[in-house]
Amino acid sequence: MKILVCISHVPDTTSKINFVENNTQFDTQGVQYIINPNDEFGLTRAMWFKEKEGATVDVINVGGPATESTLRKALAIGADNAIRIHTEALDATQVAKEIVAVIQENGYDLIIAGRESIDYNGGMVPGMIAALTGMNYLNNCIRLEIEGQNATAVREMDGGKETVTTPLPLVIGAQKGLVEESDLRIPNMRGIMMARKKPLSVLEPQHGDAQVQTIAYEKPAPKGAVKLVEPENIDQLISLLHNEAKVI
Amino acid sequence: MSVLVYAESEKGQLKKIALELASFGRAIADQLNTDLIAITVNCDNNELLGNYGVNEILTSSHPEEFNAQQYAAIVKDAAQKKDAKVIAVSSSADSRYLAPLAAVELNAGYVTNVVEAPLSTTPFHVKRSVFTNKAFGISELNTDVKMVGLSKNAFGMHENPTTPTVTEFSPTVNNSSMEIASVDKANDQVTIADAEIVVSGGRGLKGPENWHLIEDLASTLGAATACSKPVSDMGWRPHSEHVGQTGKPVASNLYIAVGVSGAIQHLAGINASKVKVVINSDPEAPFFKAADYGIVGDAFEVVPKMIEKLKSFQAENT
Amino acid sequence: MEFKLSEEHKAVQQAAREFAITRLQDGVIERDTNRTHPSEQVEEMGALGFMGIMTSQLYGGSEMDTLSYVLALEEISKIDASAGVIMSAHNSLVLWAIETYGTDIQKEKYLVPMAQGNNIGCFCLSEPEAGSDASMQQTRAEEAGEYYILNGVKNWITNGGHADFQLVIAQTHPEKKHRGINAFIVEKQWEGVAIGPKEDKLGIRSSDTHSISYTDVKVPKENRIGEDGFGFKLAMQILEGGRIGIAAQALGIAAGAYELAAEYSTVRSAFGKPIADHQAIAFKLADMAVDIEAARMLVYRSAYLKDQGQPYGYASAMAKLKASEVAMKHTVEAVQIHGGNGYVKEYHVERLMRDAKITQIYEGTSEIHKIIIARNIRKGELALPF
Numbered sequence: 012m013k014i015l016v017c018i019s020h021v022p023d024t025t026s027k028i029n030f031v032e033n034n035t036q037f038d039t040q041g042v043q044y045i046i047n048p049n050d051e052f053g054l055t056r057a058m059w060f061k062e063k064e065g066a067t068v069d070v071i072n073v074g075g076p077a078t079e080s081t082l083r084k085a086l087a088i089g090a091d092n093a094i095r096i097h098t099e100a101l102d103a104t105q106v107a108k109e110i111v112a113v114i115q116e117n118g119y120d121l122i123i124a125g126r127e128s129i130d131y132n133g134g135m136v137p138g139m140i141a142a143l144t145g146m147n148y149l150n151n152c153i154r155l156e157i158e159g160q161n162a163t164a165v166r167e168m169d170g171g172k173e174t175v176t177t178p179l180p181l182v183i184g185a186q187k188g189l190v191e192e193s194d195l196r197i198p199n200m201r202g203i204m205m206a207r208k209k210p211l212s213v214l215e216p217q218h219g220d221a222q223v224q225t226i227a228y229e230k231p232a233p234k235g236a237v238k239l240v241e242p243e244n245i246d247q248l249i250s251l252l253h254n255e256a257k258v259i
Numbered sequence: 260m261s262v263l264v265y266a267e268s269e270k271g272q273l274k275k276i277a278l279e280l281a282s283f284g285r286a287i288a289d290q291l292n293t294d295l296i297a298i299t300v301n302c303d304n305n306e307l308l309g310n311y312g313v314n315e316i317l318t319s320s321h322p323e324e325f326n327a328q329q330y331a332a333i334v335k336d337a338a339q340k341k342d343a344k345v346i347a348v349s350s351s352a353d354s355r356y357l358a359p360l361a362a363v364e365l366n367a368g369y370v371t372n373v374v375e376a377p378l379s380t381t382p383f384h385v386k387r388s389v390f391t392n393k394a395f396g397i398s399e400l401n402t403d404v405k406m407v408g409l410s411k412n413a414f415g416m417h418e419n420p421t422t423p424t425v426t427e428f429s430p431t432v433n434n435s436s437m438e439i440a441s442v443d444k445a446n447d448q449v450t451i452a453d454a455e456i457v458v459s460g461g462r463g464l465k466g467p468e469n470w471h472l473i474e475d476l477a478s479t480l481g482a483a484t485a486c487s488k489p490v491s492d493m494g495w496r497p498h499s500e501h502v503g504q505t506g507k508p509v510a511s512n513l514y515i516a517v518g519v520s521g522a523i524q525h526l527a528g529i530n531a532s533k534v535k536v537v538i539n540s541d542p543e544a545p546f547f548k549a550a551d552y553g554i555v556g557d558a559f560e561v562v563p564k565m566i567e568k569l570k571s572f573q574a575e576n577t
Numbered sequence: 578m579e580f581k582l583s584e585e586h587k588a589v590q591q592a593a594r595e596f597a598i599t600r601l602q603d604g605v606i607e608r609d610t611n612r613t614h615p616s617e618q619v620e621e622m623g624a625l626g627f628m629g630i631m632t633s634q635l636y637g638g639s640e641m642d643t644l645s646y647v648l649a650l651e652e653i654s655k656i657d658a659s660a661g662v663i664m665s666a667h668n669s670l671v672l673w674a675i676e677t678y679g680t681d682i683q684k685e686k687y688l689v690p691m692a693q694g695n696n697i698g699c700f701c702l703s704e705p706e707a708g709s710d711a712s713m714q715q716t717r718a719e720e721a722g723e724y725y726i727l728n729g730v731k732n733w734i735t736n737g738g739h740a741d742f743q744l745v746i747a748q749t750h751p752e753k754k755h756r757g758i759n760a761f762i763v764e765k766q767w768e769g770v771a772i773g774p775k776e777d778k779l780g781i782r783s784s785d786t787h788s789i790s791y792t793d794v795k796v797p798k799e800n801r802i803g804e805d806g807f808g809f810k811l812a813m814q815i816l817e818g819g820r821i822g823i824a825a826q827a828l829g830i831a832a833g834a835y836e837l838a839a840e841y842s843t844v845r846s847a848f849g850k851p852i853a854d855h856q857a858i859a860f861k862l863a864d865m866a867v868d869i870e871a872a873r874m875l876v877y878r879s880a881y882l883k884d885q886g887q888p889y890g891y892a893s894a895m896a897k898l899k900a901s902e903v904a905m906k907h908t909v910e911a912v913q914i915h916g917g918n919g920y921v922k923e924y925h926v927e928r929l930m931r932d933a934k935i936t937q938i939y940e941g942t943s944e945i946h947k948i949i950i951a952r953n954i955r956k957g958e959l960a961l962p963f
Contacts, residue, residue, distance in 0.1 A: 153498070207585060221401075228397070245565050246568055543845070
């Protein structure tokens with residue numbers, strides 16, 4: 012089985028979000044980058060298929076050289092090959108098309124991408140990959156079992172779960188539940204050493220056009236101070252929620 | 260040309276987010292000076308959309324079960340049939356599932372988490388939340404057909420009575436090789452995605468055995484229950500209740516956090532909620548900086564009192 | 578001159594940070610209070626390759642350089658300085674000595690399982706009457722045929738309770754003074770080895786420190802490291818490298834307290850603004866930043882020199898002296914910045930303050946390091962060579 016895991020290079024969840032260049036660029040100053048958490052849940056599940064079923068696992072990112080440290084981490088965790096498409100990621104369509112070109116070249120049985128990245132929160136790359144390749148697709152995937160050429164997978168819906176069966180190839184939008192937080196792996200020292208020797212190929216892009224362009228960013232207006240209510244005075248809170256906030 | 264919304268229903272009844280989405284679609288249609296079309300699947304109360312400015316409703320009575328690929332085909336067919344230039348979808352799990360598929364089929368630029376009506380239509384500029392509600396981005400869509408995903412609770416419902424025509428619609432739907440083996444859905448429970456009010460518990464509750472406090476407060480308010488990341492990591496509550504940056508986003512009208520310290524990742528995930536209330540015994544808890552109302556106090560004393568007071572408030576106000 | 582970490586160094590640093598935050602942070606206060614050894618965490622440190630981080634892959638280690646070791650120790654010590662010292666003593670004191678001077682048999686039998694993290698090691702040098710003056714060894718190793726017979730008491734032994742293998746320094750030929758001293762690998766399970774009660778310490782309380790006594794312990798001659806009489810020289814060499822580990826631990830303690838204080842000063846307000854915006858606190862933070870940066874340069878430099886195969890004893894003495902003094906000074910300041918909160922355990926800084934003190938004492942006190950540095954000055958080495 013050949014698995015491709017799409018890796019987004021995103022600011023750490025504790026990063027301060029600021030913008031530069033007249034609020035048109037994200038300020039990367041002092042920002043620590045990580046593997047997008049939803050992608051990491053997917054990568055960790057892929058590792059399980061590698062170790063138990065002998066799958067090979069490739070990881071891919073569309074981005075500049077700065078994203079290579081994130082791909083190397085995926086290699087240190089245990090992925091076999093890394094691919095970087097050497098172009099700036101502009102929008103989901105462009106990213107999906109770049110990844111699809113690699114899928115068509117290499118052929119994969121399973122494509123895993125996080126259900127969304129924690130930076131731009133688009134949540135569309137896995138769906139677009141599926142639509143562009145014609146593969147079956149399951150979003151918000153919280154369980155995945157594969158037997159031969161068939162998968163049983165569980166999707167989290169609003170207020171419930173749905174179990175589906177589908178033949179491979181398959182694209183999933185990964186999220187927490189696919190593996191537990193405690194299953195996430197810290198690269199070991201040997202993995203870090205080996206990652207240096209594993210192939211990281213840099214491919215030229217297709218130069219597809221972006222359909223969406225973000226022209227400016229802004230930060231939310233600062234919030235007013237909290238109104239504190241004494242614990243003895245819950246009537247006051249209820250009255251504030253009813254009369255002032257009008258939410259009950 | 261037209262504006263199309265995919266109006267979701269559940270067990271034949273339109274969801275509330277479908278009405279908010281129709282209101283949003285109406286605003287865009289007004290900007291473009293065109294008609295608003297809604298597409299529904301297996302919906303029994305289509306007429307309700309007439310209260311929110313829909314001019315025409317296309318209704319499909321198949322397929323019976325939700326399948327993202329098939330539903331995306333329906334949306335695509337409807338869009339093409341009606342020459343829709345803007346297609347709006349909600350931020351429900353199902354809509355977010357099918358929308359990118361439809362966007363590819365329609366060659367539409369697609370933007371999610373849109374928080375208000377387009378800032379302009381030529382060029383087409385929308386404001387969306389990014390970095391898990393820590394910032395906004397202004398995006399320009401350059402494609403002929405455009406698709407926008409509306410953030411829940413961002414636009415609100417705006418009544419605008421119309422008399423829509425209802426047309427039976429028979430889209431071409433291919434068979435799917437993906438089969439639903441089972442669906443496990445709680446019937447009477449309010450989900451985090453749909454809830455107007457969410458009551459969330461953190462480590463301050465000390466253990467799963469104390470969750471009746473959260474559940475009782477939630478049921479008093481008709482609210483969904485949620486929890487912080489450590490609580491789900493420790494297995495006190497299921498993952499499906501974990502809200503925050505790596506969990507579920509919350510965009511409720513009211514978010515009540517009990518014993519949640521307010522880690523930056525948690526706050527990011529609930530930031531889209533309108534009004535936030537925090538109950539925590541630690542006055543230094545970061546949540547107080549993010550909240551609108553707060554009580555510094557022991558959850559084990561405050562919550563039961565709050566339930567009691569809410570019940571008498573409700574008795575007086577009904 | 579390049580002040581830049583390689584991608585691998587950054588990856589090691591990141592992995593150690595992730596480990597510290599996800600595995601050590603939880604329960605660190607309780608382990609300190611109850612003197613609980615972080616056994617599970619140490620096991621995981623073995624699996625991650627931290628417990629044989631510099632040992633050759635031939636012997637099951639990770640074969641990384643000293644700088645990697647320092648980076649990992651710094652990150653781990655930011656969160657849990659006890660775990661830091663467990664790792665430091667094991668790697669720099671025991672594994673290094675056996676890898677550098679051990680026989681093939683010793684390496685196979687002892688180094689491999691320790692480098693894989695399956696067994697823990699400890700270094701037994703200090704005695705009730707021989708701390709800084711290591712030449713005054715009272716422990717005796719008398720030759721008896723194929724064996725040495727070991728008698729004596731060792732004190733303040735880090736990892737003493739959990740170590741399966743002990744590197745013991747003892748006097749064989751008292752008349753030859755320090756030239757009569759030998760080093761042996763002793764197994765904890767051997768007859769006559771008795772582990773004393775766990776010390777109740779001011780800081781690094783979850784690392785286990787014990788006295789160990791030896792009564793007629795039969796040590797096979799093949800367990801001696803190096804030539805007869807090599808023990809003192811070996812011990813001194815071990816300490817030269819060990820100082821780098823403790824310097825990294827001290828650096829981690831200082832940096833951990835500094836990070837906490839910097840964060841706290843932005844969330845805590847007084848007189849209408851964050852305390853970080855009050856000059857009294859801002860200046861403290863500025864002093865911390867500069868001192869820690871200076872200590873870091875010394876520590877990384879000494880690791881670099883060791884990696885380059887250059888003499889590093891002078892540099893490591895400076896690094897250890899500076900990093901431990903900075904750790905002590907600024908953990909006290911970090912508590913001060915935290916005010917009343919700093920005095921309670923929940924905020925971590927009081928623990929870091931207690932942990933800091935030992936770094937000025939063990940593996941050579943500050944005073945000993947000043948002697949070493951002063952000796953180099955007297956030899957005309959007024960500065961570290963570039």
